[in-house]
Amino acid sequence: MGMRETILGDGFYRYDPEGGRPRGAADRPHLMVRDGLLQPALEERTASGICLPGESLDDDEMGGPVQFPGGIAMPVQIERVLGFGRSFSFWPLLFGLACCAIEMMALGGSRFDMSRFGMEAMRASPRQADGMIVAGWCSIKMAPRVVRLYEQIPDPKWVLAMGSCAISGNVWDTYNIVQGIDSLIPVDVYVPGCPPRPEALWQGLEMLRERVKQSRHAYDGLRRIPARDVLAAQTAAAEACAPAAGEVKA
Amino acid sequence: MSALMDAITAAFGARILETGDFRGDLTISVAPEAWLEVLTFCRDNEATKFDMLDCLLGDHLPERAAAPFALVAQLVSHTYGHRLRVKTALTEGQAVPSVTSLWPSANFDEREAWEMYGIGFTGHPNLIRLLTTEDFEGFPMRKDFPLEGTVGGRVRTDLRGKI
Amino acid sequence: MNDAIAQLIFLIIKAALMSILVVTLVAFIIYFERKFAGFFQGRVGPTYLGPAGAFQSFGDIFKLLSKEDIIPAEADKRVFKLAPYVMFIPAFLVMAVLPFGPVGGTPNLFGYRFDYVIANFDSGLVLLLAMGGIAVYGVVLAGWSSNNKFSLLGGLRAGAQMISYELAMGFAVVGVMVMAGSMNMVKIVEGQSGNFWDWYWAPQLVGGIIFFIASLAELNRTPFDLAEAEQELVAGYLTEYSGMRWGLFMFAEYVNLVVVSGIVSTLYFGGWHAPFTVLDFIPGPVWLLIKIMIMVFIYMWVRWTIFRYRYNQLMSMGWKVLLPLSIANLAVTAIVIAIVG
Known part of the structure; x- marks a missing residue:
């Protein structure tokens, strides 16, 4: 239990040969983040624009929502048209971490050809990418780079965790592997497999395109987007009006 | 024994603690004090001419209580095409002289040996961690290091602006 | 209505039509590029957005328009915003001097003379070279203002490359100039009237090849796309550009592709002339468009077939091979013209 408190205190495991060693899911910080039990490095998450439910951020810190001049939120019809365009132009970051990246390359090759849906333009610069395919295990030394690359991608962005290692660390429950990339960045679609076949990745990308089409993001619950707030308020107001009108008619 | 082993044993005699020849795979063991001297000889002598440090x-080896650590150098000679393994046994915290002055490629190898096993190297130009994060605690390849759990290191997302 | 007003109205119509045509053409050329890339690599390329994926570029435009616009905090913001336009506008301006049909002569439209060129002036070729020079500024400014080492290296590479190839390009063009006896693009096309063996590609074969290679370098396309070498420089001078600012650079690149194809067609392949005089009943703009599309295909063919040069190879080829060769070509052309007349 002493080990556990060490974890809770400063948000990372410490090598402690005397105090036993952490085992099992309950000892992994990212799962606790999801349960709201633990808030490691909250300042860091806030700075990256990712905040926990119930937290709020200033607009400046979020990189800015899509707004028309005058602060008018984007109408939902336009958002749908844009979503349709985006779903045919999802350019992933040219970025692979381990063996899963080979299968990702196979998807770009002539047999599976991701260019059919306009995805072959894998951009080397995160500024021009629309999302990441986290292909392979992520070591704790690489993790800050992965987070940084994610943060450099302009909004809107989507993340696909490819392979068991990116999802959960796979068998590498060891000193140097991040136990699931979703402890660091919000993930939209998980593609299990070791490594997944290109067909599996393709299905994951189809699911991702569906989310792109609907303009749904993994960070929806994590950060507030003013345009979306306005839409939600309008929907709520319309729903509040509709039963009232029905009663009058009755 | 080959001419190579003859040359080495002639030069060092009893300071070569042990020799082995497993199907032409030559091994010598030396004391840590003779480490640099033997490797310098291996590189410079006309009969040996090991111009490359393979790794x-x-x-x-925790079962070897007196000297639980070992350091192994694999040498290759492009002149003669022969190979040699040089070993030494070390106690906890014992340092050996760095061989980066002989083969610059030893730089990364020694850094890795240091970060994984805690073997010190005197005279190394840049003995910092190579594969793990800078603030990693412990030496992960030691047998007493926990096999499971994200132990020792942590994700330094606070460094992401500086890398 | 006097002739001056009519010419002004024609000018506005021509300019508007030309820019609309080029913009539309570029949208489809980007699609062709991706489709051809698939073709050359044994893939199918974009397939699902529109018939055979034809509307792929419009999906990209929707996406790029709605992407977050990032300007790095440390960047020189004004220059950063200016750079795409410095790249974009010169590319368009060169279209003004390209003749796409007969110029001068008798009134041919509603009793007025309609010239098939936007700007008919004597230094058309100089404008072409000048605009190529200004485009270098766009690249260098983008690389410099981003405040990123990859951008800077990419910008410097692209700048050095474009400047060193511009010399060879200029000397190659002078050969055509000597043959036509004018720098006016209209005169150059008129000098090539006749069948396809009367065009300048035959006497200026060496110059034409030099011009083609140098134009590949000017366009920053493979095998000379070192400025965007992804293995070394992330995305070169475009590293920090996102969304539609990056889109403008890409757009300018493809406008340049169309323009340079038009210039190659005009200088060496007879411009709007039909390959055989019996085919003259088909209007000039159609021939020019066909020639431009063929040249665009050849540029794409080269891009997806040949791999990238190393930087020192690029420089030594520019300075040690193309430049002396183009000067020799000019000297031979001048001597032959002086003797034959």
């Missing part, structure tokens, strides 16, 4: 690695 340099550490090892942890």
Whole structure:
């Protein structure tokens, strides 16, 4: 239990040969983040624009929502048209971490050809990418780079965790592997497999395109987007009006 | 024994603690004090001429209580095409002289041996961690290091602006 | 209505039509590029957005328009915003001097003379070279203002490359100039009237090849796309550009592709002339468009077939091979013209 408190205190495991060693899911910080039990490095998450439910951020810190001049939120019809365009132009970051990246390359090759849906333009610069395919295990030394690359991608962005290692660390429950990339960045679609076949990745990308089409993001619950707030308020107001009108008619 | 082993044993005599020849795979063991001297000889002598350090690695043998650590250098000679393995046994915290002055490629190998096993190298130009984060605690390839759990290191997302 | 007003109205119509045509053409050329890339690599390329994926570029435009616009905090913001336009506008301006049909002569439209060129002036070729020079500024400014080492290296590479190839390009063009006896693009096309063996590609074969290679370098396309070498420089001078600012650079690149194809067609392949005089009943703009599309295909063919040069190879080829060769070509052309007349 002493080990556990060490974890809770400063948000990372410490090598402690005397105090036993952490085992099992309950000892992994990212799962606790999801349960709201633990808030490691909250300042860091806030700075990256990712905040926990119930937290709020200033607009400046979020990189800015899509707004028309005058602060008018984007109408939902336009958002749908844009979503349709985006779903045919999802350019992933040219970025692979381990063996899963080979299968990702196979998807770009002539047999599976991701260019059919306009995805072959894998951009080397995160500024021009629309999302990441986290292909392979992520070591704790690489993790800050992965987070940084994610943060450099302009909004809107989507993340696909490819392979068991990116999802959960796979068998590498060891000193140097991040136990699931979703402890660091919000993930939209998980593609299990070791490594997944290109067909599996393709299905994951189809699911991702569906989310792109609907303009749904993994960070929806994590950060507030003013345009979306306005839409939600309008929907709520319309729903509040509709039963009232029905009663009058009755 | 080959001419190579003859040359080495002639030069060092009893300071070569042990020799081995497993199907032409030559091994010598030396004391840590003779480490640099033997390797310098191996590189410079006309009969040996090991111009390349293939790799340099550490090892942890906890069952060998007196000297639980080992340092192994694999040498290759492009002149003669022969190979040699040079070993030494070390105690906890014992340092050996760095061989980066002989083969610059030893730089990364020694850094890795240091970060994984805690084997010190005196005279190394840049003995910092190579594969793990800078603030990693412990030497992960030692046999007493926990096999499971994200132990020792942590994700330094606070460094993401500086890398 | 006097003739001056009519010419002004024609000018506005021509300019508007030309820019609309080029913009539309570029949208489809980007699609062709991706489709051809698939073709050359044994893939199918974009397939699902529109018939055979034809509307792929419009999906990209929707996406790029709605992407977050990032300007790095440390960047020189004004220059950063200016750079795409410095790249974009010169590319368009060169279209003004390209003749796409007969110029001068008798009134041919509603009793007025309609010239098939936007700007008919004597230094058309100089404008072409000048605009190529200004485009270098766009690249260098983008690389410099981003305040990123990859951008800077990419910008410097692209700048050095474009400047060193511009010399060879200029000397190659002078050969055509000597043959036509004018720098006016209209005169150059008129000098090539006749069948396809009367065009300048035959006497200026060496110059034409030099011009083609140098134009590949000017366009920053493979095998000379070192400025965007992804293995070394992330995305070169475009590293920090996102969304539609990056889109403008890409757009300018493809406008340049169309323009340079038009210039190659005009200088060496007879411009709007039909390959055989019996085919003259088909209007000039159609021939020019066909020639431009063929040249665009050849540029794409080269891009997806040949791999990238190393930087020192690029420089030594520019300075040690193309430049002396183009000067020799000019000297031979001048001597032959002086003797034959």
